[in-house]
Amino acid sequence: MKIFRILKSLISIKKTITFKVVEAIPHELPFIVFKNITNHNLEDVEDFRDTQYMSTFRKFLENNDRKGLYGYYKGRCVVHGWVVYNTTFKTKKVCGYFQLPPKSCFIHFCNVTEYMRGKGIYKALLYQIYNRLCKGYNIYIDTGKNNISALKAIKASGAKRIFQHITVNIRSHCIISFKKKYE
Numbered sequence: 001m002k003i004f005r006i007l008k009s010l011i012s013i014k015k016t017i018t019f020k021v022v023e024a025i026p027h028e029l030p031f032i033v034f035k036n037i038t039n040h041n042l043e044d045v046e047d048f049r050d051t052q053y054m055s056t057f058r059k060f061l062e063n064n065d066r067k068g069l070y071g072y073y074k075g076r077c078v079v080h081g082w083v084v085y086n087t088t089f090k091t092k093k094v095c096g097y098f099q100l101p102p103k104s105c106f107i108h109f110c111n112v113t114e115y116m117r118g119k120g121i122y123k124a125l126l127y128q129i130y131n132r133l134c135k136g137y138n139i140y141i142d143t144g145k146n147n148i149s150a151l152k153a154i155k156a157s158g159a160k161r162i163f164q165h166i167t168v169n170i171r172s173h174c175i176i177s178f179k180k181k182y183e
């Protein structure tokens, strides 16, 4: 029984919806200033997230396969988002589970500070990411099946859902995954 309980606590099932961008729909917010994430402004994420994110983001920059944007409201960082690229000719596994086709990029690790949610900032971030970081790539993005606000914003940004992805994970390692395609 104890072994069963331990196993249960280690195993998680994640259901996500994957989208592909078909047309970037403009969402401009003049009160948010977007900037590329670099070693100079990396620490600004501390305006709304724990210090651990700074070291994660530092690794992203060091690995050199990602780019990210911060958005600022009245000088404070209130939103971040990242893109990982596949510049090879083969499918590449990114973020531990996503099979990214060649010449494509995958948007991930997006977050809007709580007090600024519901003002269209995520949609504005996506528009900036599509235009500034994803030119020339097929663009993929996913989110949790129950993440209503993200699902709405991603759809409104000009992306179409392509499949549902179910992954069975031990800790954060995906051991089995299933895909259900949408028509």
Ligand SMILES: CC(C)(COP(=O)(O)OP(=O)(O)OC[C@H]1O[C@@H](n2cnc3c(N)ncnc32)[C@H](O)[C@@H]1OP(=O)(O)O)[C@@H](O)C(=O)NCCC(=O)NCCS
Pocket (backbone or CB within 6 Å): 110, 111, 112, 113, 116, 117, 118, 119, 120, 121, 122, 123, 124, 142, 143, 144, 147, 148, 149, 150, 152, 153, 156
């Ligand atoms: C998901 C998240 C990024 C959305 O940010 P946001 O700036 O609030 O999103 P937006 O304001 O651009 O759009 C949210 C949409 O969902 C709607 N919405 C917000 N909360 C809602 C709710 N509880 N029920 C239904 N709709 C909701 C908004 O009205 C808006 O809809 P619209 O496009 O028709 O105007 C933000 O909530 C967040 O950081 N969550 C935690 C991290 C996370 O889930 N990241 C995953 C992103 S893939």
